Amino acid sequence: MARTLALIAIATALLCVAWLDLEGEPEPLLDLLAVVALALAPAAAYLLTRRLLVALAVLVPAAIVAFGVAFEIPVTEMRRGPDHDFWGPIGTALRDGFLDVYETDPGFGRADHPELAGLVLLAIFGFTVLCSLLLARGRPLLASVCLLVGTGIPATVAAAGGATSPLRTGGLVLAVLLAILYLTRRDARPVRGVATAAVLGAVLVLVAVAASTSPAVAKDAFLAWDRWDLYDRPTDPVGVRYVWASNYSGIKYPEQETVVLRIR
Numbered sequence: 001m002a003r004t005l006a007l008i009a010i011a012t013a014l015l016c017v018a019w020l021d022l023e024g025e026p027e028p029l030l031d032l033l034a035v036v037a038l039a040l041a042p043a044a045a046y047l048l049t050r051r052l053l054v055a056l057a058v059l060v061p062a063a064i065v066a067f068g069v070a071f072e073i074p075v076t077e078m079r080r081g082p083d084h085d086f087w088g089p090i091g092t093a094l095r096d097g098f099l100d101v102y103e104t105d106p107g108f109g110r111a112d113h114p115e116l117a118g119l120v121l122l123a124i125f126g127f128t129v130l131c132s133l134l135l136a137r138g139r140p141l142l143a144s145v146c147l148l149v150g151t152g153i154p155a156t157v158a159a160a161g162g163a164t165s166p167l168r169t170g171g172l173v174l175a176v177l178l179a180i181l182y183l184t185r186r187d188a189r190p191v192r193g194v195a196t197a198a199v200l201g202a203v204l205v206l207v208a209v210a211a212s213t214s215p216a217v218a219k220d221a222f223l224a225w226d227r228w229d230l231y232d233r234p235t236d237p238v239g240v241r242y243v244w245a246s247n248y249s250g251i252k253y254p255e256q257e258t259v260v261l262r263i264r
Contacts, residue, residue: 002045003183008043008132011147012036014176015131018151019124021158023117024107034069035121038062039128043136055133066125070118093118106158123154140184144177 011235016036020027041062068075068086071093078086097115110117127150134143142173 004047007180007183008040008135010176010179011131011135011143012128014144014147014172015127015150016124018154018158018170019120022106022108022120022154023110025109025111026073027110027117027121031069031121032124033256035066035125038066038069039125040132042129043132046133046136056137059129062129063125066122070121070125072118073223111239123150135180135184137182140180144180147180148173148177164208 016032020032034047039062042055042059045058046052049055065075066227067073067090071090073086073089073093075086077084077089096237097113097119100113100116101119104113104116108116127146131143131146134146155173
């Protein structure tokens with residue numbers, strides 16, 4: 001149990017660091033802590049009950065609250081009434097956030113792109129839920145794949161924009177993956193064996209980082225993904241329709257003629 005909790009904490013911290021590297025301003029601490037706590041709630045429920053259905057039952061309300069926190073829409077807006085709406089603004093925020101993905105460079109500000117910042121919090125929530133649940137259920141290999149994808153996506157985007165060092169992030173990810181795969185083994189491990197494995201793991205990480213700087217190993221991307229644009233936002237059309245389709249119905253003219261300008 002202690003190893004599982006430690007691995008969940010390390011994986012969660014790594015996911016937060018990887019995704020927050022995309023932002024140029026720090027995320028509000030209370031919002032981040034709330035999203036992380038909500039993401040860890042299903043894994044905590046599973047560790048306490050050992051029932052997956054209980055974890056899924058906790059996940060549903062946790063996800064709803066996480067959406068509200070990410071996009072700053074109170075859950076109380078789900079009540080009935082013409083002036084109350086929750087899912088409508090959530091859908092609009094999701095759409096605008098996805099449309100900003102290819103229009104915004106890493107290092108963006110939350111004030112300028114609140115919907116995109118909300119997507120970052122949702123990504124932290126989603127990957128943390130998956131990774132923590134897989135670790136809690138004793139699925140280290142699947143948890144490692146989830147962690148690799150969850151940190152690889154933001155790390156690649158941030159590195160392409162020059163917002164972070166890819167070698168630093170890659171080294172941390174490799175170290176955590178080795179720790180997950182080793183500490184979740186079922187055979188007995190004396191303290192001396194753990195220390196030896198830690199030293200060997202550190203050497204392996206250093207060798208991998210050093211090899212990544214070599215031109216013989218470091219290659220350009222096979223796919224120019226950074227030039228992909230799944231949605232090309234159309235520019236506003238320019239026309240002269242206003243010349244012959246003008247409407248002056250909102251202007252009231254006086255009945256008596258009034259001179260407003262004389263030119264000599």
